[in-house]
Amino acid sequence: MSPLLLLLLGLLSLVLCVLRGRSRRDGEPPLIKGWIPFIGKALEFGRDAHKFLEEHKKKFGDIFTVQIAGKYMTFIMDPLVYPSIIKHGRQLDFNEFSNTVAPFTFGYPPVISRKFPGLREEIKRSFHLLQGDSLTPLTESMMGNLMLVFRQDHLEERPGDEGGWRSGSMYEFCYTVMFEATFLTMYGRPLSAIRHSRMGVLREDFIKFDSMFPLLIARIPLWLLGRTKAIREKLINYFLPHRMSCWSNMSQFIRTRSELFNQYDSLTDSHKAAHHFAILWASVANTVPATFWAMYYLASHPEALQVVRQEIHDVLGIDGVEFTSDRDVTLSKEQLDKLLYLESAINESLRLSSASMNIRVAQENFDLRLDSEHSVAVRKGDIIALYPQSMHLDPDIYEEPQTFKFDRYMQDGRERTDFYKDNQKLKHYLMPFGSGSSMCPGRFFAINEIKQFLCLLLLYFDVQVEDGQTRATLDSNRAGLGVLQPATDVRFRYRLRTV
Ligand code: HEM
Ligand SMILES: *[C@@H]1O[C@H](CO)[C@@H](O)[C@H](O)[C@H]1NC(C)=O
Numbered sequence: 202m203s204p205l206l207l208l209l210l211g212l213l214s215l216v217l218c219v220l221r222g223r224s225r226r227d228g229e230p231p232l233i234k235g236w237i238p239f240i241g242k243a244l245e246f247g248r249d250a251h252k253f254l255e256e257h258k259k260k261f262g263d264i265f266t267v268q269i270a271g272k273y274m275t276f277i278m279d280p281l282v283y284p285s286i287i288k289h290g291r292q293l294d295f296n297e298f299s300n301t302v303a304p305f306t307f308g309y310p311p312v313i314s315r316k317f318p319g320l321r322e323e324i325k326r327s328f329h330l331l332q333g334d335s336l337t338p339l340t341e342s343m344m345g346n347l348m349l350v351f352r353q354d355h356l357e358e359r360p361g362d363e364g365g366w367r368s369g370s371m372y373e374f375c376y377t378v379m380f381e382a383t384f385l386t387m388y389g390r391p392l393s394a395i396r397h398s399r400m401g402v403l404r405e406d407f408i409k410f411d412s413m414f415p416l417l418i419a420r421i422p423l424w425l426l427g428r429t430k431a432i433r434e435k436l437i438n439y440f441l442p443h444r445m446s447c448w449s450n451m452s453q454f455i456r457t458r459s460e461l462f463n464q465y466d467s468l469t470d471s472h473k474a475a476h477h478f479a480i481l482w483a484s485v486a487n488t489v490p491a492t493f494w495a496m497y498y499l500a501s502h503p504e505a506l507q508v509v510r511q512e513i514h515d516v517l518g519i520d521g522v523e524f525t526s527d528r529d530v531t532l533s534k535e536q537l538d539k540l541l542y543l544e545s546a547i548n549e550s551l552r553l554s555s556a557s558m559n560i561r562v563a564q565e566n567f568d569l570r571l572d573s574e575h576s577v578a579v580r581k582g583d584i585i586a587l588y589p590q591s592m593h594l595d596p597d598i599y600e601e602p603q604t605f606k607f608d609r610y611m612q613d614g615r616e617r618t619d620f621y622k623d624n625q626k627l628k629h630y631l632m633p634f635g636s637g638s639s640m641c642p643g644r645f646f647a648i649n650e651i652k653q654f655l656c657l658l659l660l661y662f663d664v665q666v667e668d669g670q671t672r673a674t675l676d677s678n679r680a681g682l683g684v685l686q687p688a689t690d691v692r693f694r695y696r697l698r699t700v
């Protein structure tokens with residue numbers, strides 16, 4: 202059973218009070234209830250959300266309401282209408298996730314509560330430390346940490362490798378490097394060492410927890426999930442104040458949050474640690490699969506890889522200069538900003554792999570204006586949902602939508618921003634990071650760190666996908682929840698480049 206389905210069934214427990222069915226009123230979108238009372242269309246939706254929505258769009262048009270596990274969800278399928286949903290701040294609220302689902306999943310008490318006056322606002326404010334001027338020290342720190350992990354784990358000569366080639370599993374490779382480098386950048390290093398001992402154990406526990414994430418989001422009780430409770434506790438304990446006080450070079454972001462939590466006497470040490478753990482999840486869980494897909498698509502498209510590698514050489518100005526593995530690479534934030542073909546390739550990978558649903562809850566009955574002539578009636582408590590994957594894979598917007606075209610977001614050497622639907626220019630055409638006020642605050646850092654990883658990889662190594670494997674496919678396990686993981690890992694080989 203798909204976790205998304207479980208998510209929807211999980212919602213069931215919350216909404217027992219709305220057992221009464223309802224019928225469509227004038228001015229409301231078509232209503233689809235399914236023949237199983239209450240559960241409605243949850244089963245079909247959970248099996249394959251993208252397909253389900255495409256089929257309903259064909260039948261009912263661009264807006265329809267589906268009863269899913271007792272909730273009425275109105276899907277807006279026309280991306281030309283997205284802007285009017287995204288800017289509806291007042292009537293459409295997004296707090297469901299941050300205030301109920303996230304605390305349940307990561308183990309801290311709801312943030313919006315009389316016990317913690319102002320906490321939610323202060324947490325929101327701390328997100329600025331992932332952006333703007335703060336991005337420069339974060340990016341510099343990430344560069345150093347990636348370099349450290351690459352150098353100690355992958356750059357030393359290993360005699361005995363066949364023709365210099367080593368082989369590995371691509372997802373695991375991305376996971377190991379990105380997990381540790383991100384951890385060091387966010388939380389710092391031990392006072393007396395440059396790397397944390399037992400990083401591998403932490404990562405393994407994290408992966409175990411993450412595999413349960415869709416079930417936790419569905420609010421399946423912890424006691425039903427085997428060892429998940431114990432594993433989560435172990436992960437949280439890693440961030441207890443007495444341990445974090447032994448780390449140095451922590452990011453300003455995490456330091457500020459620690460100071461903030463210390464102002465609330467009603468937050469226990471374990472709650473504070475759980476907040477830090479949640480940030481570890483947010484900073485790694487989508488970034489790793491996103492890094493994987495970018496690496497995978499580049500490795501399996503040598504012509505794209507060559508253009509991107511050349512761009513990196515050009516920006517670094519190392520053409521003609523001998524570049525060897527004993528030289529450290531540093532790329533400033535300004536240099537990273539110039540890597541547009543690389544950015545386009547990353548965006549193209551995100552287009553193909555991200556599947557996050559954007560949800561807003563109606564705060565009152567109101568008419569949702571779609572364009573100058575049309576509006577639909579929305580009832581208080583209904584969920585308005587955008588499913589950008591449908592837009593990302595729309596052949597009307599993206600020619601050959603299933604094909605990786607690394608320069609899809611480039612035109613005449615510049616970023617391309619004009620994409621059309623029904624001959625009208627789209628304001629939103631790529632939405633891996635959500636939208637509006639709930640948009641991912643780490644998105645700039647995420648793109649930068651993926652760029653840095655790929656720069657090091659392409660500068661130091663030749664990379665090839667090993668023959669005899671089927672194409673990597675998306676695991677739809679977390680459809681609706683973020684970047685999808687690969688269904689199986691991919692074998693690849695790599696060797697130090699001799700320039
Ligand atoms: C490719 C990588 C990433 C993707 C695709 C991604 C995507 C998202 C999405 C879809 C949301 C929810 C937005 C919404 O509900 O509309 C989100 C929230 C969030 N992300 Fe990211 N993210 C990524 C990387 C990061 C990184 C690296 C960080 C931190 C360093 C981060 C920190 C956060 C935080 C703190 C939130 C919660 C915001 C809130 O509570 O309002 N993310 N992310
Ligand atoms: C740690 O921080 C200090 C001072 O902020 C800085 O000089 C040093 O380079 C940093 N070290 C590492 C390994 O990041």
Ligand SMILES: *[C@@H]1O[C@H](CO)[C@@H](O)[C@H](O)[C@H]1NC(C)=O
Pocket residue numbers: 541544545548610611616617631633634
């Ligand atoms: C890539 O996507 C991000 C938003 O997700 C956007 O800000 C950036 O301009 C895009 N870059 C390119 C080259 O398409």
